[in-house]
Amino acid sequence: MKKSVRVSYFAILREQRGLGTEQVATEASTAAELYEELKTRHGFTLPGTRIRVAVNDDFQPWSAEVREGDSLAFLPPVAGG
Amino acid sequence: MKKSVRVSYFAILREQRGLGTEQVATEASTAAELYEELKTRHGFTLPGTRIRVAVNDDFQPWSAEVREGDSLAFLPPVAGG
Amino acid sequence: MEFRITDRDIDPAALLRSLGDTRAGACVTFEGRVRQQNDGRGVKSLDYEAFVPLAEKEGMKILDEAREKHAVLDILCVHRTGSLALGDLAVWIAVTAEHRGAAFEACRYVIDEAKARVPIWKKEHYADGSTEWINCATRGPGASGAAPA
């Protein structure tokens, strides 16, 4: 059963994807599965171990369930300041 | 043999003396002796142990010799910042 | 207490005025500026990108932590996004406190934690024409690690 979610990419992921936000139809049940699926599809160079995920604008563990209508953001290692 | 020296007072010493600088004729041989002399004469409340002395614009030990023409400054405990 | 992401120039003088408080005996500020060299490479300019809602939320959490740990009166932190030239302000933090120790320590805490936790990214443009997203090289620690599961 496919769910429709909104996915945002930042920094190097945004460049590798070629866009900042997209609507994705996925059967992934966790955020981790979704990242692996997108990593393979788009050739992301960063392994999931170096990424963090936010669901609906909050940090979440990779085990977070993917639900219809969620907004997921994949966050490369930060470098502010 | 009296020497003539210039003495400067700061902060509470300046107020207790009622002036900032004066010419003093003294037989004191060290800065310590001069402070004791002036403390007695002017009723300074701060003991020498809490004062520092500068001779010709440099910190000096209390044992510094008093020479004709020196400029001595008596410095209460500092409180900048 | 405010943590703000902005795409406009940071104006420290104006921001400082908002921190007037006659209880404050100390104000410590930190400016992070674009410098001409990083790890031995000549830098021409920087791009900063942020995930704004989460950056501001995580930033406020850091300010709250700083206030719990140190006796401060107020904290303001502003971080730039967009394209920055050499010498431009990337981040500005000000902390007021009755006493200086708390102001220094809280300011240091905020910049250290912000660099480690707030979702902001930096792309360096080098003199030789190349670019790099800082901390995103795939040969760094974890690059050969397993995928999340």
Next chain:
Amino acid sequence: MEFRITDRDIDPAALLRSLGDTRAGACVTFEGRVRQQNDGRGVKSLDYEAFVPLAEKEGMKILDEAREKHAVLDILCVHRTGSLALGDLAVWIAVTAEHRGAAFEACRYVIDEAKARVPIWKKEHYADGSTEWINCATRGPGASGAAPA
């Protein structure tokens, strides 16, 4: 590197401009301001007095020490004399460095040492009309000590 005593208002924005250096990734500033309360007593205003030639000499010595201990690019310290109102700047320090750690530590060193060593004095005027030269009460440590000999 400059340590300056002034009887004019301190203008941090103008002073900061003199510290532009594109090697600097960090600039830490400290503002010491007149606060409304000290040791539980309401403060109305302050007078600062300095022994200027020795204050500037001792101040420069402190800046030199800070530069020896920490990898800084530049340090500027300005201290007021004269009559100050609540909220006025009494002292302003700025330190630039490539990296923030050195800037924080040098700035802290300068204010700590300046307060302890530089011949500057502070008289507080209290809300109840009384006044006091700070650190000059004769009942403090050493008050009953022997005269120098």
